[in-house]
Amino acid sequence: MPNTEKDYIVRATAADGEIRAFAVTAEDTVEEARRIHNTSPVATAALGRLMMGALMMGIDMKGEDDLITLKINCDGPIGGLLATADSKGRVKGYVNSPEVMLPANEFGKLDVGGALGKGVLNVIKDIGLKEPYVGQTMLTTGEIAEDLTYYFAASEQIPSAVALGVLMNRENTVRRAGGFIIQLMPGASDEIVNKLEERLKGLSPITSMLDEGMSPEDILKLVLKDFSPELTSRTGCGYYCNCSKERVEKALISIGKNDISDMISDGKPIEVCCHFCNKKYSFDIDELKDILDKAGR
Numbered sequence: 001m002p003n004t005e006k007d008y009i010v011r012a013t014a015a016d017g018e019i020r021a022f023a024v025t026a027e028d029t030v031e032e033a034r035r036i037h038n039t040s041p042v043a044t045a046a047l048g049r050l051m052m053g054a055l056m057m058g059i060d061m062k063g064e065d066d067l068i069t070l071k072i073n074c075d076g077p078i079g080g081l082l083a084t085a086d087s088k089g090r091v092k093g094y095v096n097s098p099e100v101m102l103p104a105n106e107f108g109k110l111d112v113g114g115a116l117g118k119g120v121l122n123v124i125k126d127i128g129l130k131e132p133y134v135g136q137t138m139l140t141t142g143e144i145a146e147d148l149t150y151y152f153a154a155s156e157q158i159p160s161a162v163a164l165g166v167l168m169n170r171e172n173t174v175r176r177a178g179g180f181i182i183q184l185m186p187g188a189s190d191e192i193v194n195k196l197e198e199r200l201k202g203l204s205p206i207t208s209m210l211d212e213g214m215s216p217e218d219i220l221k222l223v224l225k226d227f228s229p230e231l232t233s234r235t236g237c238g239y240y241c242n243c244s245k246e247r248v249e250k251a252l253i254s255i256g257k258n259d260i261s262d263m264i265s266d267g268k269p270i271e272v273c274c275h276f277c278n279k280k281y282s283f284d285i286d287e288l289k290d291i292l293d294k295a296g297r
Helices: 027-037 041-058 112-116 145-155 190-201 206-211 216-223 245-254 257-266 285-295
Strands: 008-014 019-025 067-074 081-086 090-095 119-126 133-138 160-168 174-184 230-236 270-273 280-283
Touching: 008 216, 019 041, 019 216, 027 041, 027 090, 027 174, 041 067, 041 081, 041 090, 041 112, 041 145, 041 160, 041 174, 119 145, 133 145, 145 160, 145 174, 160 206, 174 190, 174 206, 174 216, 206 216, 245 270, 245 280, 245 285, 257 285, 280 285
Parallel strands: none
Antiparallel strands: 008 019, 008 230, 019 174, 067 081, 067 119, 081 090, 119 133, 160 174, 270 280
16 A cells, blocks of 8 residues: 555544544545556546545444445446445545546536536445445536535435545646545534534635645644534555455356356466456466366355
């Protein structure tokens, strides 16, 4: 995993526990994803936003092996994207069409909403139960932060404010990446609700905060300055893929004996590429025969 000194997530509570909050800085993490997948600027922004949302949601999970996956199926030219994070600040992801290029939107910004178009956001939580929890909502804008805000309200009944931003350099590397999630806890008073809504309305865009070099702590102190915020944890984060030849072999076993037999009949080694890190794994005929034997057990 990349050095975690620069990229990290902070958690906080405010208003005597009536508000909880998360903020992240992930410039190196998003740049690593851009480098691996050779994403265009708009694809970098889309994937970066999704990964940062997954990181902040993942850090809230309790179990060592818990995973959260944010998957977007959409009809826009980006073709869909996915990010998976764990409770330790590790994330990975990919986009289906990393080369997608679009003109800037009406505000002169990267047109992530145009790249995604219409679609569905799936939130999959694997927390060690027999079946993972799956929540699903329609995309509201395709800008991802607004879509996550809607997901929290519709699927988890948690009033939330989500902001996510990725800024690019002229040479298309990542200059800044960060965001926050602010959530009202059950039983929050009307006074706190109204006061927070007014506070959020008066904020500068997250990209402006990032461009000023604000840290996650700075951002939460600014957003929650009227609510006595208390920072409760800080966790390093980074891009991490846990693929291995053994894991790929298990995936091949799962596709079934007929397909493996067809590969053997072709008489050629096969190469499997990991979606998340682009690492390639080769299997020769003898290895495929061994996999077929395991699949038949």
